[in-house]
Amino acid sequence: MHEEGKKWHAHALFARRFEIVIQVLIIVSIVMFCIETLPDLDPGIRAVFGIVETVIVLVFSVEYVARVILSKNRWGYVFSFFGLVDLLAILPFYLSLGIDLRSVRIFRLFRLFRALKLLRYSRAANRFSRAFVIVREELILFALATGMMLFLSAVGIYYFENEAQPEAFVSVFHSLWWAVTTLTTVGYGDMYPVTVGGRIFSFFVLMLGLGIVAVPAGLVSSALSKARFEEELEEERQQQER
């Protein structure tokens, strides 16, 4: 019993250390990825980054193969969300070796899935998903209402502003961008109404629309409180059963 406990402890310690190493490598590769986008980067640094990148991809590849071999349901893992993320985190590297780098650079976007790997190791994400299940219906409803609101706002502002600012409010599609930046209250200032009608319309759109855009955050917030409350209830029940 004592021996087994020790072994288990050693195993857990190794697993934890390995996870920390993987997380550090993920962050290193993300930071490197960001630095590589700097236009005036020294070619020497770029070369060093290439070597580090190769090492990281090799470690990730070994990890991926190990995961596939060790998992009980191999295909299940491969086609699971994190299985695909793990594959996409290393695939662009192998794909970009043979063919022209420029054209497949867009695939490097998938390299970002590496960032999502951070999520995997986080235990606390469960509560998150629980809260989303609670308010899923409301969120879909509000997504629909938001879409409708955005469309109606865009059409309205197009009719009011198109004549006065034909180069800004070109079409309903361009007005949709105004609707998005206004209803989310971002307000870059690249597009704004100048006519009296357009401004009065904007006022009503904002009064109606702010609620539609702002309510989901309140819903998620209350759902998270509810999820925590349910969690506490379950824990109490489990303690009473013992």
Next chain:
Amino acid sequence: MHEEGKKWHAHALFARRFEIVIQVLIIVSIVMFCIETLPDLDPGIRAVFGIVETVIVLVFSVEYVARVILSKNRWGYVFSFFGLVDLLAILPFYLSLGIDLRSVRIFRLFRLFRALKLLRYSRAANRFSRAFVIVREELILFALATGMMLFLSAVGIYYFENEAQPEAFVSVFHSLWWAVTTLTTVGYGDMYPVTVGGRIFSFFVLMLGLGIVAVPAGLVSSALSKARFEEELEEERQQQER
């Protein structure tokens, strides 16, 4: 019994398919409406759109007539919210046939009511309206408070900024636009105070006003939680009665 169930099933299936077709047509007509506002649209595409538009309006017209004939209370349907929306979704097409298109183009705005038809088929909108009934009183109160706040902010900033920026803060009406974009935190940047007094005034306005504008979203959010809670209670009651 079995035969009747089959018949009912076939009827329900047809009704559902018909609804999906109508919804698709609504979305097609909306997308077409948006594309038509693009300034450099190919005349060929415009011609094709005209034909598709005619077909859609015909389908909607048949649907409208069928609805009027089949409904038990005919005038009740015609003057109901959705009866009017259904009519307004097709009326502009017939009106724009005989007379000049340019002058009645503004009526095409009503064509947007077609978008509202999407709402009709959505069962979940009930909870929405329920929550609004719960917080109706508070929303009216906050609408009044918001209006008062906007007015007072506009007058205040007018006194502070009119002298320094006579071309931006022309009158209280122009200042109202500033008040709207500021209190909703949109902040386009087309109007902003530059005097010390105006900035200190803006600070106090924002501190007092943000709450007034932001609270209704919280109220709607809590009302929706309450509406769902009441729904769950009712469902439990109904299950216990069975």
Next chain:
Amino acid sequence: MHEEGKKWHAHALFARRFEIVIQVLIIVSIVMFCIETLPDLDPGIRAVFGIVETVIVLVFSVEYVARVILSKNRWGYVFSFFGLVDLLAILPFYLSLGIDLRSVRIFRLFRLFRALKLLRYSRAANRFSRAFVIVREELILFALATGMMLFLSAVGIYYFENEAQPEAFVSVFHSLWWAVTTLTTVGYGDMYPVTVGGRIFSFFVLMLGLGIVAVPAGLVSSALSKARFEEELEEERQQQER
């Protein structure tokens, strides 16, 4: 009994009609006040407005004198909030008769108190004040925290941006304006950090500060729910007692 009820009814009807007239006059005077600020206003309209203004002030004066005479505690009324508002709503008119209009124009700001009179007749404002009593302590605390946050943000950004943009971030006072527009997420775009340090600082300021600025709205919202809940409880208690 029947005669008395009739008399009371007639009295209530007159009181209600009088209130509506007063409210309409308040709104008329407010709209006139706004229109008067338009720079290119026709002198004829301005003359008409002067006459209407005189009539409104006379009605308000009669109302004020009647209120003073009819109230049981005369001085109590005169020095009550609404007594002062009623006085300030008419005082600027009499003051501006004898002396130069330009110099006392600033006093016309007080004419806005007329807008506050609208509040008087609104029964529902009680719940408002009740909710504010519930969260008064928290609101004061958050006001302090907001002030501290604004100050620290202003000093920080001053150190980061003063050298790079000496004409924008002139002093800590100018930086305070940046802090106000940023933490309330208005973001006019008249002042924004350009240095790497200033941007990273802004990020941390926003992450910490958004909560401080946004939480009070949530508190007021929950306090309003609580106030309504208490109201409902009281009503139920009163109904059970009957």
Next chain:
Amino acid sequence: MHEEGKKWHAHALFARRFEIVIQVLIIVSIVMFCIETLPDLDPGIRAVFGIVETVIVLVFSVEYVARVILSKNRWGYVFSFFGLVDLLAILPFYLSLGIDLRSVRIFRLFRLFRALKLLRYSRAANRFSRAFVIVREELILFALATGMMLFLSAVGIYYFENEAQPEAFVSVFHSLWWAVTTLTTVGYGDMYPVTVGGRIFSFFVLMLGLGIVAVPAGLVSSALSKARFEEELEEERQQQER
């Protein structure tokens, strides 16, 4: 007993007066600090400020020494949060006496810790910290989610906008600034997408991201309500025990 009570009362009165003097001095020094950053300040005022500053630092120094001597656990106080703040509030003054003022000016930032001293004397801050303990876990989770969201948004917009606006969206680091100003809905207008892809991407980023950034405020707000509720429960319990 009576004599003792009087003594205690006199002591408490002195302690309270002393605290008020210290708070006034803190505010005076903060205001002076702000005024000193004004570029065109009169040298005479600057000289007066120097003298007042010296007096304030002396009072704070005496207070600090008194606190160290009078506290039961001296080192405990010195290395406590407020002990360090008290020291940092006076240290820059002594450090800047001997050496060049310009180079150590950056250390004056620490002088801001004086502002934090205001927090010390505020009793009500307890509820604050209580609420933060309740939602600590959720806040960390959302901080992680916000970080991930910001990174993914920055990379996405970089790919969409870098080619169209190479001088604005220079690298992922520059795009991160866009992500920060957009997801917090500040929207200065110094950086915004112009391509169709970038705008559609921004729309999805905002729809997903607003919740992530806005939810923590709701969580803190509900945690504060909970903290107050627990406080009320405790007070009731204590009253029943008496």
